[in-house]
Amino acid sequence: GESVGLHLPTLSVQEGDNSIINCAYSNSASDYFIWYKQESGKGPQFIIDIRSNMDKRQGQRVTVLLNKTVKHLSLQIAATQPGDSAVYFCAENIISWGKFQFGAGTQVVVTP
Amino acid sequence: SAVISQKPSRDICQRGTSLTIQCQVDSQVTMMFWYRQQPGQSLTLIATANQGSEATYESGFVIDKFPISRPNLTFSTLTVSNMSPEDSSIYLCSATGDLGTEAFFGQGTRLTVV
Numbered sequence: 222g223e224s225v226g227l228h229l230p231t232l233s234v235q236e237g238d239n240s241i242i243n244c245a246y247s248n249s250a251s252d253y254f255i256w257y258k259q260e261s262g263k264g265p266q267f268i269i270d271i272r273s274n275m276d277k278r279q280g281q282r283v284t285v286l287l288n289k290t291v292k293h294l295s296l297q298i299a300a301t302q303p304g305d306s307a308v309y310f311c312a313e314n315i316i317s318w319g320k321f322q323f324g325a326g327t328q329v330v331v332t333p
Numbered sequence: 334s335a336v337i338s339q340k341p342s343r344d345i346c347q348r349g350t351s352l353t354i355q356c357q358v359d360s361q362v363t364m365m366f367w368y369r370q371q372p373g374q375s376l377t378l379i380a381t382a383n384q385g386s387e388a389t390y391e392s393g394f395v396i397d398k399f400p401i402s403r404p405n406l407t408f409s410t411l412t413v414s415n416m417s418p419e420d421s422s423i424y425l426c427s428a429t430g431d432l433g434t435e436a437f438f439g440q441g442t443r444l445t446v447v
Contacts, residue, residue, distance in 0.1 A: 255435055264425055264438035265376070267334075310375060312436075319364035319429035319436055323376040 231328045234305075240298040242327045244311035247292060253314035255321065256285060256296045260307045268296070268309075298329075306331045335360050337439035339426055345445045346416055353412045354442045356426030361406040363430055367399070370423040370441070379424075382409040416446045 234240045246254075252273040257265035269280045271287050271294075278285050284297040294311050308328050312321040336359040346352050356365065365382040380401055381389040388401035403409040413420050423443050429436040 257438075262440075262443075264337075264440045267435045267437065270435050312376075317381075319366060319427070320378060320381065321376075321427075321436060322378070326375050 230325065231330065233330045233332060234301045236301060236303060236331055236333050238301055240296075240301045240305065240329060242296045242298075242309050242311075242329065244294040244296075244324050245292060246294060246311075246313050246324075248313060248315065248322075249289075249292065251313045251315065254285070254287065254294055255312045255314075256283075256294075257310045257312060257323075258305075258307045259310065259326075265310060301329075301331050303331050303333070305329060334435075335362055335428055335430065335437045337426055337428055337437055339424075339439035339442050341442060342440060343443040343445075345447060348417050348446055350416055351412055351414045352416065352444060353410050354424055354426075356409045356411070356428075356439055358407045358428045360430075362428040364428065364436075365403060365409045366427040366429075366436075367401060367409070367411045368425040368427060368438075370425060372422070376425065379411070382411075413444065416444075418446045420444065421446045 255270045256268040258268050259265045269283050269285050271278045271285045276287050282299045286295045308326045310326045311324040315322045338357045340355045367379040368376040370376045378391050379394045382401050382403040384403045398414050400412045423441040425441045426439040427436050
């Protein structure tokens with residue numbers, strides 16, 4: 222079946238640098254995507270979302286880009302901080318509202 | 334945003350026993366879901382908890398193993414039945430409101446079966 226996946230399992234970033242986390246999806250009918258952050262021992266925390274009628278959306282220090290042509294999603298974190306160290310998941314809305322298929326996850330490690 | 338509370342936050346259980354996990358949302362929500370996250374892995378959807386009717390299970394998950402209740406708009410339970418060590422996972426409750434709102438998660442229940 223169709224699935225969501227990530228290119229990089231681990232990303233090491235120096236504090237202050239920008240981070241880019243990538244995600245590939247294969248379901249062309251998906252129309253809603255979310256990026257989640259999961260810290261150790263906690264549930265996924267919503268970061269930012271984007272609908273398929275948009276190609277870019279910005280939040281506080283985060284930007285999500287959607288390229289429907291190549292079915293690619295990315296999360297950019299500006300000026301990465303130690304508190305950004307976590308696992309980041311992209312999630313794709315599948316079939317019916319509220320049901321999400323999650324990517325494999327990327328561990329982001331921020332080094333001083 | 335909705336605040337989702339799960340109980341217990343963690344438990345260690347003997348194989349062959351069952352554990353019921355509770356999920357309470359602080360506001361009325363449209364949809365509630367249960368996910369499983371095995372150690373070091375991503376989240377997998379178990380089922381949709383339907384209010385007042387049987388849950389809708391995803392492929393690979395069955396009601397006898399994971400009975401689910403949702404008696405009202407803000408509360409749901411997931412039972413992990415006849416547990417084995419392979420059931421050791423984090424179980425997460427999720428809820429979403431009206432169309433156009435994001436899905437929120439509880440903090441998860443970390444289950445270890447020995």
